[in-house]
Amino acid sequence: MNSYKAPVKDMRFALLDVLDVEPIYQRIGAEQATRDIIEAVLEEGARFNESVLAPLNQSGDQEGCHFDKATGKVTTPKGFKEAYAQFVEGGWPGLTAPEQFGGQHLPESLGAAIKEMIDAANLAWGNYPLLSHGATEALKHHGEDWQQEVFLKPIVEGRWTGTMCLTEPHCGSDLGLLKTRAEPQADGTYAIHGTKIFITAGEHDLTENIVHLVLARLPDAPPGTKGISLFIVPKIRTAKDGTLGEPNALRCGSIEHKMGIHASATCVMNFDGAEGYLIGQPNKGLNAMFTMMNTARLAVGIQGLGLIDRAYQNALAYSRDRLQMRSLSGSKRPDKPADPLIVHPDIRRMLLTCKALGDGSRLLALHAALQVDLLERSPDEAERKKADELLGFLTPIVKACLTEWSVECTYHALQCFGGHGYVQEWGMEQLARDARITTIYEGTTGIQALDLLGRKVIQLQGAGLKHFLGLIVEFCSAQTKNAELVEFVAPLAQAAQDWQQLTMDIGKRLMENPEELGAASVDYLFYSGYVTLAYWWTRAVEAADRSGDKALAEQKRAVARFYFQRILPRTLSHASAIRSGAASLMALPEEAFAA
Numbered sequence: 001m002n003s004y005k006a007p008v009k010d011m012r013f014a015l016l017d018v019l020d021v022e023p024i025y026q027r028i029g030a031e032q033a034t035r036d037i038i039e040a041v042l043e044e045g046a047r048f049n050e051s052v053l054a055p056l057n058q059s060g061d062q063e064g065c066h067f068d069k070a071t072g073k074v075t076t077p078k079g080f081k082e083a084y085a086q087f088v089e090g091g092w093p094g095l096t097a098p099e100q101f102g103g104q105h106l107p108e109s110l111g112a113a114i115k116e117m118i119d120a121a122n123l124a125w126g127n128y129p130l131l132s133h134g135a136t137e138a139l140k141h142h143g144e145d146w147q148q149e150v151f152l153k154p155i156v157e158g159r160w161t162g163t164m165c166l167t168e169p170h171c172g173s174d175l176g177l178l179k180t181r182a183e184p185q186a187d188g189t190y191a192i193h194g195t196k197i198f199i200t201a202g203e204h205d206l207t208e209n210i211v212h213l214v215l216a217r218l219p220d221a222p223p224g225t226k227g228i229s230l231f232i233v234p235k236i237r238t239a240k241d242g243t244l245g246e247p248n249a250l251r252c253g254s255i256e257h258k259m260g261i262h263a264s265a266t267c268v269m270n271f272d273g274a275e276g277y278l279i280g281q282p283n284k285g286l287n288a289m290f291t292m293m294n295t296a297r298l299a300v301g302i303q304g305l306g307l308i309d310r311a312y313q314n315a316l317a318y319s320r321d322r323l324q325m326r327s328l329s330g331s332k333r334p335d336k337p338a339d340p341l342i343v344h345p346d347i348r349r350m351l352l353t354c355k356a357l358g359d360g361s362r363l364l365a366l367h368a369a370l371q372v373d374l375l376e377r378s379p380d381e382a383e384r385k386k387a388d389e390l391l392g393f394l395t396p397i398v399k400a401c402l403t404e405w406s407v408e409c410t411y412h413a414l415q416c417f418g419g420h421g422y423v424q425e426w427g428m429e430q431l432a433r434d435a436r437i438t439t440i441y442e443g444t445t446g447i448q449a450l451d452l453l454g455r456k457v458i459q460l461q462g463a464g465l466k467h468f469l470g471l472i473v474e475f476c477s478a479q480t481k482n483a484e485l486v487e488f489v490a491p492l493a494q495a496a497q498d499w500q501q502l503t504m505d506i507g508k509r510l511m512e513n514p515e516e517l518g519a520a521s522v523d524y525l526f527y528s529g530y531v532t533l534a535y536w537w538t539r540a541v542e543a544a545d546r547s548g549d550k551a552l553a554e555q556k557r558a559v560a561r562f563y564f565q566r567i568l569p570r571t572l573s574h575a576s577a578i579r580s581g582a583a584s585l586m587a588l589p590e591e592a593f594a595a
Contacts, residue, residue, distance in 0.1 A: 393464020
């Protein structure tokens with residue numbers, strides 16, 4: 001009973017009206033991405049996701065994956081394999097991949113819109129091709145020519161999928177502790193020994209081969225993260241000429257029984273001398289892996305966005321249809337025995353929160369993805385450098401905020417259903433369960449917060465922050481005479497000033513006590529997220545006013561007003577918590593926690 005309709009109109013508005021991507025695409029060499037192509041891709045993506053993936057979402061969750069302990073094989077739920085075949089037939093795996101590897105080389109920002117559709121339609125299914133995109137990026141940037149020919153092309157075609165094998169039983173995100181080892185062989189290959197856990201799509205029945213990118217240590221590797229190398233380890237042994245041989249010495253040991261994403265195989269992978277090839281330089285594997293990780297972090301943020309939109313759509317439909325009580329200001333449907341839920345202020349609070357965070361997050365995510373396009377395609381070195389710095393700054397915000405907001409919004413949407421939201425039939429509890437993992441995998445919210453404040457702001461002297469503040473200042477200056485926008489421009493300009501001052505205050509505190517970094521980081525992350533959305537909502541109102549679509553302009557203005565009055569003030573709480581310092585967090589002795 002849970003449905004999905006791709007928000008093509010709002011995606012078109014975001015890409016073409018707010019971000020104005022068409023002239024940017026033409027300028028950076030993506031001439032094929034004309035308005036007509038953009039609209040055609042969005043429409044076809046909507047058709048595939050609405051008709052093929054969305055109907056499998058609930059059934060896949062209820063059936064889950066099947067693991068055969070005797071063989072180590074994983075079978076995906078009914079319909080998943082057939083859906084993947086249609087995905088490949090439609091050319092979707094290579095949508096943004098370079099033409100030289102068999103892709104269509106359309107912009108990443110357009111691909112991000114299609115990815116939102118996939119994640120909203122069927123998050124668990126979307127995990128199977130998810131890391132193939134990251135593997136494509138790693139091989140594209142770090143792989144040798146023969147590795148690109150042998151491994152990258154089949155991934156782009158969709159015949160093979162990729163994984164990212166980092167975590168081990170004794171280490172989560174602290175990769176310096178990993179023990180998987182790689183032993184050099186006489187023929188130039190490496191024998192990989194070790195166990196990796198939480199490997200998304202580590203084993204499945206969708207493709208004939210799976211390309212594992214595995215972090216491991218060489219015998220003479222230095223300790224810690226400086227001694228990590230990256231290896232290509234295929235499920236089926238693959239010669240340098242692309243010939244497939246016998247199954248490799250690796251196997252899925254089990255799949256996890258999880259709170260959500262039941263139809264996505266989360267595997268324990270055992271490597272028992274599996275044949276692998278070094279990718280990149282020895283002991284430089286983390287650099288190559290971060291190419292995948294940063295891609296995956298943006299992708300997981302978009303997963304959160306997809307869940308927000310699907311949850312909102314269903315809560316809105318239910319709130320319009322379900323009759324409950326009378327409006328406090330008098331009957332709104334006198335011909336009915338009661339008024340629909342949507343007339344009640346608290347229902348509107350929850351729906352508008354979903355709408356404001358969801359539509360604002362779409363602009364934030366697409367803008368981040370546009371920086372990938374600029375970084376990879378712009379002929380201007382200075383523009384590429386700026387895009388790189390801005391992308392690095394925005395990535396932890398996108399990953400952490402959009403996923404945390406997906407938890408908030410799926411719970412709001414479930415709440416709109418009352419008791420019906422808690423039972424399986426309506427599909428809302430699945431969205432809430434699925435959302436929870438997005439704040440954890442590819443780096444928890446706390447890790448993203450430390451990356452944002454510790455590295456992107458403090459260590460890199462706020463290069464990306466300065467760029468984003470520059471965007472706000474430039475936009476506000478250009479709109480000073482726009483009377484229709486003053487209610488948003490003035491508080492946005494003030495928020496930018498406060499953000500800058502708060503950052504400086506944290507920097508001063510860190511000079512006296514390094515614990516202030518960990519104490520402030522999560523609150524700083526959310527503070528940053530809320531200000532970035534204030535910018536994008538102001539941009540949205542301005543673009544809607546220019547569009548000539550009166551209904552759209554009225555809608556954007558009303559939601560933006562709600563955002564500024566009801567959500568942006570959350571920054572005050574986060575700022576207060578930051579300024580309270582680390583003292584209250586660190587005062588309680590460890591042993592007193594058990595008392």
